[in-house]
Amino acid sequence: MEKKLKLSEKKIEKARTLAENITGKIQNYIDSHTTVAVERASLRLLGADGADKNGVPVPNIIADSLKDKCGFGLCKYYLNALAKTGLDVKELNEKIAEGLDISKIDMADLKSVEIKAKEEIEKLDKRLEENVSYRNKKLSEFAENEKKPWIYVIVATGNIYEDVKQAKAAASQGADIIAVIRTTAQSLLDYVPYGATTEGFGGTYATQENFKIMRKALDEVSEKEKRYIRLVNYCSGLCMPEIAAMGAMERLDMMLNDSMYGILFRDINMYRTFTDQFFSRMINARAEIIINTGEDNYLTTSDAVEKAHTVLASQFLNESFAKRAGMKEELMGLGHAFEMNPEIKSGFLMEFSQALMAREIFDKHPLKYMPPTKFMTGDIFKGYAMNTMFNFVSKATGQTIELLGMLTEAIHTPYMQDRALAIKNALYVHNNIDGFLEEIEFKKDSTIRKRAAQVLDETVQMLSSVKKIGLFKAIESGMFADVKRPPEGGKGLEGVFEKENGYYNPVEKYLKNKLGIADTAEAK
Amino acid sequence: MKPIKAYGDTLGDGAIQLSFTLPVSFGGKAKEAAKIYVQKMGFKSADIVHAEPLSEEFTFFVAYGKTDNYVDYDSVEYSEAVDKAMSMDEVNAFIKQNFKRKIVIVGACTGFDAHTVGIDAIMNMKGYNHHFGLERYPMIEALNMGSQVPNEKLIEQAVKINADAILVSQIVTQKDTHIKNLTNFIELLEAEKLRKRFILVVGGPRINNKLAAEIGFDAGFGSGTYAEDVATFIVKKMYERLSEKK
Numbered sequence: 001m002e003k004k005l006k007l008s009e010k011k012i013e014k015a016r017t018l019a020e021n022i023t024g025k026i027q028n029y030i031d032s033h034t035t036v037a038v039e040r041a042s043l044r045l046l047g048a049d050g051a052d053k054n055g056v057p058v059p060n061i062i063a064d065s066l067k068d069k070c071g072f073g074l075c076k077y078y079l080n081a082l083a084k085t086g087l088d089v090k091e092l093n094e095k096i097a098e099g100l101d102i103s104k105i106d107m108a109d110l111k112s113v114e115i116k117a118k119e120e121i122e123k124l125d126k127r128l129e130e131n132v133s134y135r136n137k138k139l140s141e142f143a144e145n146e147k148k149p150w151i152y153v154i155v156a157t158g159n160i161y162e163d164v165k166q167a168k169a170a171a172s173q174g175a176d177i178i179a180v181i182r183t184t185a186q187s188l189l190d191y192v193p194y195g196a197t198t199e200g201f202g203g204t205y206a207t208q209e210n211f212k213i214m215r216k217a218l219d220e221v222s223e224k225e226k227r228y229i230r231l232v233n234y235c236s237g238l239c240m241p242e243i244a245a246m247g248a249m250e251r252l253d254m255m256l257n258d259s260m261y262g263i264l265f266r267d268i269n270m271y272r273t274f275t276d277q278f279f280s281r282m283i284n285a286r287a288e289i290i291i292n293t294g295e296d297n298y299l300t301t302s303d304a305v306e307k308a309h310t311v312l313a314s315q316f317l318n319e320s321f322a323k324r325a326g327m328k329e330e331l332m333g334l335g336h337a338f339e340m341n342p343e344i345k346s347g348f349l350m351e352f353s354q355a356l357m358a359r360e361i362f363d364k365h366p367l368k369y370m371p372p373t374k375f376m377t378g379d380i381f382k383g384y385a386m387n388t389m390f391n392f393v394s395k396a397t398g399q400t401i402e403l404l405g406m407l408t409e410a411i412h413t414p415y416m417q418d419r420a421l422a423i424k425n426a427l428y429v430h431n432n433i434d435g436f437l438e439e440i441e442f443k444k445d446s447t448i449r450k451r452a453a454q455v456l457d458e459t460v461q462m463l464s465s466v467k468k469i470g471l472f473k474a475i476e477s478g479m480f481a482d483v484k485r486p487p488e489g490g491k492g493l494e495g496v497f498e499k500e501n502g503y504y505n506p507v508e509k510y511l512k513n514k515l516g517i518a519d520t521a522e523a524k
Numbered sequence: 525m526k527p528i529k530a531y532g533d534t535l536g537d538g539a540i541q542l543s544f545t546l547p548v549s550f551g552g553k554a555k556e557a558a559k560i561y562v563q564k565m566g567f568k569s570a571d572i573v574h575a576e577p578l579s580e581e582f583t584f585f586v587a588y589g590k591t592d593n594y595v596d597y598d599s600v601e602y603s604e605a606v607d608k609a610m611s612m613d614e615v616n617a618f619i620k621q622n623f624k625r626k627i628v629i630v631g632a633c634t635g636f637d638a639h640t641v642g643i644d645a646i647m648n649m650k651g652y653n654h655h656f657g658l659e660r661y662p663m664i665e666a667l668n669m670g671s672q673v674p675n676e677k678l679i680e681q682a683v684k685i686n687a688d689a690i691l692v693s694q695i696v697t698q699k700d701t702h703i704k705n706l707t708n709f710i711e712l713l714e715a716e717k718l719r720k721r722f723i724l725v726v727g728g729p730r731i732n733n734k735l736a737a738e739i740g741f742d743a744g745f746g747s748g749t750y751a752e753d754v755a756t757f758i759v760k761k762m763y764e765r766l767s768e769k770k
């Protein structure tokens with residue numbers, strides 16, 4: 001794609017280098033730590049699953065009985081139990097759910113643990129590989145029907161079976177991506193509920209069974225529509241790495257997965273979040289799941305015009321963190337949004353400029369563009385007009401993933417008809433303005449070019465300041481989203497552990513191997 | 525008696541537009557069903573002006589109808605918490621003159637609700653839409669506890685700093701979670717015999733003054749509220765209570 005904003009490549013490079021520098025400091029911390037959620041995710045990937053009669057998931061039962069052992073890695077105990085009992089994974093899970101305490105089983109020699117590890121990792125690798133190749137096969141089979149941007153809509157009835165109806169309808173109307181939004185406050189649960197669910201508030205529980213049910217439905221509709229319909233969930237909150245694990249196993253295609261969202265918007269501890277995001281992103285990278293980052297949210301708590309550079313700065317940081325987790329650019333769905341106050345004169349020019357800026361700076365990345373939300377009101381008619389403007393910018397600037405605005409954004413999670421109207425609007429605009437950008441160029445002194453240059457300048461400045469004080473301090477002082485979080489504050493710090501000498505995690509090792517990440521912790 | 529009806533282009537025509545989805549597949553029969561459905565809602569005439577399939581099992585309709593139903597406007601009871609808001613300066617002057625001390629206000633977005641923008645708009649220095657927030661008021665000591673604050677914590681804090689008023693924000697309303705949470709808040713206060721100690725104000729996009737009163741709050745504010753509306757209500761209410769005591 002020809003670049004039209006003529007942004008300074010040098011400044012872009014500078015911003016990238018600053019971001020590398022900033023995340024490097026955090027990565028040192030990450031490499032020497034684990035969390036209870038990372039351990040539970042690793043257990044899940046080895047096969048731990050199911051729940052006891054009170055609904056406590058097996059990975060939690062294991063982690064609870066071995067709380068003080070997290071720093072040594074919990075996989076060893078599970079693998080040891082497999083080796084010692086001779087049970088298979090399914091049988092062992094049942095026994096644990098019935099009360100078997102694996103912390104009480106004598107440790108076999110490391111050799112037999114490693115044999116078991118090898119077996120289970122091979123199974124895991126096979127499962128992930130099958131998922132990746134199935135997806136790729138379907139994507140190429142239906143390649144001729146792919147349209148750009150990909151149309152992304154949300155379902156959120158609270159009941160997975162109702163969600164299926166809504167999702168299938170949306171796909172048949174033209175949606176390419178279905179996100180099942182999570183129930184209010186699931187991100188604060190320190191466990192992932194088990195089984196299919198039919199109750200939720202403003203969303204549906206993310207459970208492995210729910211993933212499975214929706215995946216099956218979307219696979220069916222994909223065949224019918226001759227388009228591969230992607231499935232999305234939310235890999236954030238206290239169970240971020242576990243959700244990644246479940247998504248990888250059930251062939252989700254995208255995950256909301258931001259390096260800072262939990263800290264800023266759910267008050268989750270920063271040490272916990274940074275450590276968890278790394279592990280989650282390794283899983284997503286291995287399973288070739290596109291991540292979506294959450295920069296759009298900054299513009300709801302801070303001003304979209306004044307704080308545009310915080311979005312770009314955060315995109316550079318998210319990119320750098322993702323790179324460290326072995327992720328290719330093609331999987332980095334960096335987020336941004338059309339969130340300016342609609343009363344602003346020539347606001348459209350700024351929105352256009354920033355969207356194109358993101359496109360030109362992150363040219364390999366499947367950018368995720370978010371619609372107006374904060375200034376949507378009960379006036380659904382005005383809202384529909386705003387969404388049309390958004391659709392215009394999205395198509396004209398070549399965004400990859402377009403989350404459609406709903407005319408009822410300020411009222412409720414979408415009704416079936418709201419979604420249908422949104423898709424109709426988008427398809428109309430996408431078709432009608434096809435080829436628009438190829439026809440135009442921007443004057444040197446145009447608002448559109450000047451605005452992008454200004455945002456980039458401010459971004460470099462901001463990243464320089466962040467580098468000086470470090471990312472922890474930057475977050476503490478409210479530099480992102482105008483939200484201030486102290487490093488020791490927030491939820492989940494008690495679940496963070498320094499890796500002890502002899503920390504053992506075959507899943508981590510497998511992921512790092514696969515992704516070509518140097519295992520610094522081991523080298524130490 | 526003042527009967528009123530919806531207005532299209534002739535006073536009293538009772539013209540209304542509707543849009544809705546029915547769980548049937550698209551076709552002439554579906555349209556006929558939609559028409560009957562609209563008539564059953566009390567529309568003497570009903571036109572299905574648009575119908576389209578949303579999937580094999582659902583159809584979307586746009587309809588226009590006319591109805592003879594009316595409302596007697598004179599019998600409608602509703603009053604806003606504040607008729608006319610004072611400005612920030614007027615509020616300050618009012619506090620100085622009548623209470624001779626700073627007043628203390630604590631607020632939070634409570635329960636599982638993580639939306640801070642609304643309560644920030646009312647309380648934070650910067651305010652909203654060029655209307656300063658309560659923190660900016662020289663005669664008001666404002667403490668914003670943020671979001672996801674448990675009711676117990678908010679009450680505890682209010683007692684600790686000896687607040688004059690408590691502000692509660694509720695944005696998530698799906699399945700009436702806000703009603704349950706707000707009711708629990710009032711019950712907790714009553715259990716501790718604290719209900720009368722504070723002026724209680726609730727706000728959010730689905731809140732109005734009538735709903736607030738039904739739950740047990742002193743006032744409720746909806747979309748488009750500014751700090752001066754809330755401040756005016758609080759200082760007037762405090763003044764009223766002070767006068768009652770005398």
Ligand code: B12
Binds near residue numbers: 183301631692728730
């Ligand atoms: C921004 C936003 C978010 C941000 C919040 C960031 C933050 N720190 O606040 C994020 C992304 C985190 C978010 C998360 C979620 N959100 Co949200 N969000 C919104 C959005 C887009 C804008 C809200 C907003 O900021 N409005 C601007 C402010 C200024 O307006 P306001 O809140 O109405 O406040 C004004 C008045 O109401 C009043 N007021 C408000 N509080 C108070 C208090 C007092 C005392 C007074 C006097 C007045 C007052 O004064 C304010 C100024 O005028 C709305 C959609 C919309 N356009 O309304 C959805 C919306 C509120 N969210 C919704 C949902 C469902 C969620 C989630 C549950 C989604 C999920 N499943 O995870 C989560 C919530 C998680 C949780 N635990 O709460 C739904 C709620 C549906 C419903 N009716 O229940 C909405 C309507 C979107 C939708 N259509 O689905 N959200």
